[in-house]
Amino acid sequence: MAEITLKNVGKTYAGGVTAVSEVNLEIRDGEFIVLVGPSGCGKSTLLRMVAGLEEISTGEVAIGARVVNKIEPSERDIAMVFQNYALYPHMTVRENMAYGLKNRKTPKGEIEARVAEAARMLELNAYLDRKPRALSGGQRQRVAMGRAIVRQPEAFLFDEPLSNLDAKLRVSMRGEIRKLQRRLGTTALYVTHDQLEAMTLADRLVVLNGGRVEQVGTPLEVYHRPATTFVAAFIGSPAMNLLDAHVVGGRVILEGHDMGPAQAPDGPVTLGIRAEELQSAPRGLPVKLDYVEELGASRILHVAAGGQYLAFVQSPEIAIPEQIYLTVRPQALHLFDTATGARIGQVPAPVAEPVP
Amino acid sequence: MMQKIKPLDHLILILGALFLIAPVVLAVMSSTHSAVWIHTNGIALLPGTDAYATYKKVLTARGGFTGDVTGARMILNSMIMGIGFAVGKIVLSMMAAYALVYFRFRLATLFFWMIFTTLLLPLEVRIMPSYQVMSELHLLNTYTGLIVPLLASATGTFYFRQFFKSVPDELLEAARIDGAGPVKFFFDILVPLSRTMMAAIFIIMFVYGWNQYLWPILMTTDEHFYTLMRGIKSILQVWVGSQIPDYNEAFALAVLAMIPPVFVVVVFQRMFIKGLTESDK
Incomplete structure (x- = not known):
């Protein structure tokens, strides 16, 4: 459990394409932050920079007190859930969950205990000896989450984890992710393009557009006081009339x-x-x-x-x-403002307060 | 689904099967007759009576110029060639493909195309320089000399490269987060995933090694390194004076030479087809 601090973080790919620029963000311990924006807005790149899968071109990323710019992903003490699950197809559910711990030389007994605990939490007990291909999409996603949980990391990173599930399952998994994160109290960084998912999950939303942060705020703040026309049009369904x-x-x-x-x-x-x-x-x-x-x-x-x-x-x-x-x-x-799209003046305080 | 049986289709199938099986049947049947019988009556369609004697002689009788190489020895040599080729080529080409796909080094694409263009060059083109290198390394008449120079496989490297490229990037990323370094990723994730691919390459390369003829002739003069292919040839090479070549023994050796590749194909067949058609990801 830790804070994550992003200072002036930017990413420029070889060839000069800038995917992310000047992102400043302080994520509090245990907070659930959702990065939301249309495709190509740099949200995944930002997440991958935190994970260490993408090199950081400018600025600094710190997890806890440690600046992690030059630290290997496995040393950053994070766990990641991928959109297509990225389960090892030749390993059973149990082996999938235990693999990271085994590589860290965790004692056998402890691995077993942690896997059992995660399996119980995610109701995967019956499937521990199956291979991923014998599982449904929802179950695979659960295994991917189990693999993250057993690590007991400082932070969870979710890269559009629900995009491959059907609409109904997505709603229930959304709830489960939220509950699980609350229960474990682990800091979470979650990427999605679905504004509804963003609203329902987040403690705070980060709306990104063209590699820049448009607005950071609680779902209700963002909804009631969008900082720009982009946020206004992106958050809420149907979209705000402009x-x-x-x-x-x-x-x-x-x-x-x-x-x-x-x-x-x-x-x-x-x-x-x-x-x-x-x-x-x-x-x-x-x-x-x-x-x-x-x-x-x-x-x-x-x-x-x-x-x-x-x-x-x-x-x-x-x-x-x-x-x-x-x-x-x-x-x-x-x-x-018609030219910049920025909000003019203050609107009286939002009507509704967030549910604690 | 019930389909109407079409007699014409079956006729074509049966004729095709007969056409393909006929040479094998002729070889098996002829190997059970004596050489003289074959010389007078031509190749046989029906079994004869000399099967036991012929096969026993072929497998155990000492022959050759030095008179101490047996059929069993030849089978062993062919086996060493086949397995050595298959295993060596799989190991080498997997490692080469791993480097080409997962490590970004300068001119990787150029290297790949250099390897790939050697596919176009048959062994015969580079056989003289290869021979010279082996000769200067004093590796003539050794198994090392027989196997090692032919281990670099463009085909294998190409297959494994394509396969590794189709493995999703997320798997590598998940492994990196799970703390698997390059070696661990290779052995824990890639090798198990490539099992079917390895089986496919194994079959192809085993048969390739098993059937080598020109290379062993050049590389070895010691009869202890005789392979089956050379054995068959040398039996038929005795047209001197009034000798009749031992047709029956040649046929028997040919039949024996067929068994291991068939066995390998039967055992690995299911994995082979899976490896070529579906990717198990």
């Missing part, structure tokens, strides 16, 4: 309609509104219905306001009115 608007005399004007107060200087802005925050009302922004997505529990209405399209969520019990007018609470207006 619209061209103007600020005139402290009011946001969208398509000639006054949406509410704004603490920003006059001029063009990007207005962000979550689909869940828009409500249809007798009066407000007039919009024309484009099409409807039925989700069962809710319904997403895609509408057009002037030349801009936006989505909002409505309960399926409410009939779709003939003429739709939308309103939004002033707190739910997010303003971003």
